[in-house]
Amino acid sequence: MSTLAAQRPPSRAESWALGATGLAALFGLWTLLAISGVVPAQFLPTPWAVAQRFVELTHTPFTGYTIQQHLASSVQRYLLGFGLAAVIGVPLGLAMGWFRWLDDIVTPLFEAIRFVAPIAWVPFAALWFGTGIGGPTLIIFMGAFPPALVNAYRGARFVEPRLIEAAQTLGAGDWRIIAQVLLPASVPSIVAGLRISAGLGWQSLVGAELIVASSGIGYLIVKGQSNISTSTVMAGMVAIGIVGFAIDVALRRVEARIHARRGQ
Amino acid sequence: MSAIVFEGVKRVFQRDGRDFPTLDGIDLTVAEREFVAIVGPSGCGKTTCLRMVAGLEFPTHGKVTVGGATVDAPGPDRAVVFQQFALFPWKTVAENIEFGLKSKGVANGTRSETIARFVELMGLQGYESAFPHQLSGGMQQRVAIARAYALDPAVLLMDEPFGALDAQTRTVMQEELVRIARTNPRTVLFITHAVEEAVYLADRVVVMTRRPGRIREIVDVASVRRSEHWDRHERIEEVMDQASFVHLRTHIWKLLREQQRPNEH
Amino acid sequence: MSRRRSSRWGVGLASIAATLVAWYVLMATGVVSSARFASPREFWAALVQINVQGYADARLWQHVWHSSKLVAMGFAVAVAVGVPLGLAMGWSRRAEAFFNPPFLLIRPIPPLAWIPLAIVWLGLGDAAKVMVIFMAAFVPSVINSHAGVRAIEPYLVEASAMLGVRRWPFVREVLVPGALPYIFTGLRLSLQAAWTTLVAAELVGALHGLGQVLNAAAQDIYPAMILVGMVFVGIAGAAMTWLLGVAERRAMPWRAA
Numbered sequence: 126m127s128t129l130a131a132q133r134p135p136s137r138a139e140s141w142a143l144g145a146t147g148l149a150a151l152f153g154l155w156t157l158l159a160i161s162g163v164v165p166a167q168f169l170p171t172p173w174a175v176a177q178r179f180v181e182l183t184h185t186p187f188t189g190y191t192i193q194q195h196l197a198s199s200v201q202r203y204l205l206g207f208g209l210a211a212v213i214g215v216p217l218g219l220a221m222g223w224f225r226w227l228d229d230i231v232t233p234l235f236e237a238i239r240f241v242a243p244i245a246w247v248p249f250a251a252l253w254f255g256t257g258i259g260g261p262t263l264i265i266f267m268g269a270f271p272p273a274l275v276n277a278y279r280g281a282r283f284v285e286p287r288l289i290e291a292a293q294t295l296g297a298g299d300w301r302i303i304a305q306v307l308l309p310a311s312v313p314s315i316v317a318g319l320r321i322s323a324g325l326g327w328q329s330l331v332g333a334e335l336i337v338a339s340s341g342i343g344y345l346i347v348k349g350q351s352n353i354s355t356s357t358v359m360a361g362m363v364a365i366g367i368v369g370f371a372i373d374v375a376l377r378r379v380e381a382r383i384h385a386r387r388g389q
Numbered sequence: 390m391s392a393i394v395f396e397g398v399k400r401v402f403q404r405d406g407r408d409f410p411t412l413d414g415i416d417l418t419v420a421e422r423e424f425v426a427i428v429g430p431s432g433c434g435k436t437t438c439l440r441m442v443a444g445l446e447f448p449t450h451g452k453v454t455v456g457g458a459t460v461d462a463p464g465p466d467r468a469v470v471f472q473q474f475a476l477f478p479w480k481t482v483a484e485n486i487e488f489g490l491k492s493k494g495v496a497n498g499t500r501s502e503t504i505a506r507f508v509e510l511m512g513l514q515g516y517e518s519a520f521p522h523q524l525s526g527g528m529q530q531r532v533a534i535a536r537a538y539a540l541d542p543a544v545l546l547m548d549e550p551f552g553a554l555d556a557q558t559r560t561v562m563q564e565e566l567v568r569i570a571r572t573n574p575r576t577v578l579f580i581t582h583a584v585e586e587a588v589y590l591a592d593r594v595v596v597m598t599r600r601p602g603r604i605r606e607i608v609d610v611a612s613v614r615r616s617e618h619w620d621r622h623e624r625i626e627e628v629m630d631q632a633s634f635v636h637l638r639t640h641i642w643k644l645l646r647e648q649q650r651p652n653e654h
Numbered sequence: 655m656s657r658r659r660s661s662r663w664g665v666g667l668a669s670i671a672a673t674l675v676a677w678y679v680l681m682a683t684g685v686v687s688s689a690r691f692a693s694p695r696e697f698w699a700a701l702v703q704i705n706v707q708g709y710a711d712a713r714l715w716q717h718v719w720h721s722s723k724l725v726a727m728g729f730a731v732a733v734a735v736g737v738p739l740g741l742a743m744g745w746s747r748r749a750e751a752f753f754n755p756p757f758l759l760i761r762p763i764p765p766l767a768w769i770p771l772a773i774v775w776l777g778l779g780d781a782a783k784v785m786v787i788f789m790a791a792f793v794p795s796v797i798n799s800h801a802g803v804r805a806i807e808p809y810l811v812e813a814s815a816m817l818g819v820r821r822w823p824f825v826r827e828v829l830v831p832g833a834l835p836y837i838f839t840g841l842r843l844s845l846q847a848a849w850t851t852l853v854a855a856e857l858v859g860a861l862h863g864l865g866q867v868l869n870a871a872a873q874d875i876y877p878a879m880i881l882v883g884m885v886f887v888g889i890a891g892a893a894m895t896w897l898l899g900v901a902e903r904r905a906m907p908w909r910a911a
Contacts, residue, residue, distance in 0.1 A: 248872035350770030
């Protein structure tokens with residue numbers, strides 16, 4: 126009779142072996158498909174060819190810039206858009222959390238806009254900014270703003286009432302309470318929101334650059350596509366993935382540091 | 390056959406290459422149909438003992454047998470009542486009780502009868518289609534007990550079952566458990582840190598030392614209960630008022646007091 | 655308390671009304687140039703046009719229907735593959751050890767970044783869109799189903815073992831219902847990602863769909879139609895989220911309100 130037996134967790138070695146097998150399966154299948162000619166080489170380069178192309182792009186410009194230069198362009202816009210979203214979204218969210226009247230005014234407007242996917246702003250971005258830096262920045266902002274706002278709002282609104290009461294019984298005035306109780310209490314939520322913001326902002330950037338840019342990593346892959354240079358497209362995707370991953374890891378570290386300081 | 394035997398049971402945790410012994414040689418026999426309670430300070434390993442009988446944990450030395458067979462896996466012959474109730478939130482009361490019966494392959498008609506019987510036994514009439522979140526803690530634990538009894542287990546394992554309940558509900562549940570245990574006797578292992586509860590419910594009370602846990606003393610309550618006729622009293626507070634009860638309780642308290650470190654209260 | 659509630663509603667409505675009035679005034683007075691944005695009247699005219707005559711080769715409902723069909727297809731396949739995979743990875747440490755590394759490689763690639771590759775492989779037609787939608791919807795389903803399994807209280811698993819529940823009844827009656835709240839979160843995220851990605855893919859190149867409407871309107875420099883497109887992207891997104899919410903409440907009748 127087979128019942129639900131207690132699982133024996135895999136040993137470290139077993140986990141490593143399984144992981145390596147998983148990766149090997151992925152790359153093996155890919156290479157097999159590429160080499161066998163089932164898919165024409167132009168549409169499916171081998172992993173090695175993609176790696177080579179990546180390296181090539183670091184010293185041979187494509188559509189005018191090397192891959193690092195494209196990335197630098199992208200990161201610039203990204204930081205601008207994300208920065209704006211954070212600088213506007215966090216204070217506004219906090220204020221909405223603390224002052225109910227502000228919440229009542231802003232929330233309906235926010236809810237109305239929130240459902241419009243950031244990418245849908247592209248036509249207006251093109252109309253208003255052409256292919257200048259404003260276009261992608263707007264899209265990134267529309268993507269990064271909601272999580273920054275919402276999480277700052279939640280952090281401010283749902284502070285433990287006991288903390289506020291304690292501060293009041295100690296005789297703190299309103300501004301004191303905001304600065305020394307509400308603000309620090311909201312920090313974890315703010316940071317979590319910024320991490321999500323950063324991720325969504327990066328995704329929005331890529332989308333924007335597919336359409337309204339003349340440089341940047343998104344532009345690189347869309348140009349790769351129109352030249353039917355699949356290895357360029359894949360190399361670009363790898364670059365996008367690496368940067369996105371790095372951003373997420375960096376922000377998780379920051380988050381962990383903050384939690385550790387607070388003893389959580 | 391449902392006697393529980395602990396033979397030289399030790400349990401050692403290993404972390405970072407160091408050994409942390411939690412149980413240091415337990416030898417205990419729970420006779421068939423005997424109700425044994427284990428009390429002891431936090432971390433003494435009393436819950437671990439129960440879980441080893443349940444087959445949810447295993448000794449590093451020695452062995453645990455039930456009815457002569459070594460325990461190697463969980464099963465419905467050793468039904469567990471958990472402190473957190475462990476009811477499935479997406480199943481109704483009836484479905485929760487039914488789940489174990491279905492797994493045993495009990496036929497549909499018999500299942501319904503059994504469910505009805507235990508719903509009545511535990512006073513759950515009218516709640517068969519309710520979900521756990523709609524019930525109070527006491528009611529949920531009744532369902533858990535009904536579920537355990539419905540399995541017709543040889544052994545009943547109760548891990549601080551009333552620990553999550555408020556004081557009044559707890560008292561009511563203790564009286565209920567006595568009533569059921571007298572009418573449906575089984576081998577019971579009952580973990581608690583409430584001494585009065587142990588003395589009220591059990592035939593024998595095992596007092597453990599603090600970690601690494603050993604048996605400090607086994608107190609025979611059943612003989613006192615018989616000779617002092619505690620069962621003559623209907624209410625729990627009357628029983629607990631008896632001088633003989635107080636004497637036993639105090640004795641066990643003193644044993645536990647010894648276990649505390651000098652700078653604890 | 656109900657006076658507070660109604661005053662909040664009042665302020666909210668007033669806020670929206672004020673914004674609409676501001677919109678009208680800004681356009682009418684020319685503060686915002688009509689080359690860059692549309693007045694309420696122009697918006698209305700464009701809305702009528704796309705409904706009656708059509709725009710970008712089809713009427714509004716045809717565009718919406720076409721987009722919705724593609725989303726439904728990609729979403730369905732992504733969920734059918736992603737949820738079981740996530741459940742398996744959550745339950746079996748071995749499955750997790752095997753699938754995690756390749757998954758971690760794919761995960762950081764934003765869904766929109768798959769668009770050019772999909773176009774290279776499958777052209778500008780529906781197939782490429784479905785592929786991209788799949789890539790977008792797949793990841794949240796896996797991640798959240800995985801989390802859902804891990805969120806199941808260990809004592810429920812122990813109780814199942816104690817009750818003698820066998821493997822497949824366990825999956826059916828404990829694992830899936832236990833993970834369901836998180837699975838639905840994953841479905842919600844998957845659906846949003848699917849929709850967003852489709853609009854983006856259609857913006858890059860398509861023959862039908864709301865994204866295509868946006869694209870055509872951008873090229874025609876027709877701000878009113880852009881606005882119409884955006885509004886309906888928003889409405890479609892909200893409608894799907896709402897539908898999923900309804901499904902969620904019906905699928906989990908045991909949840910406390």
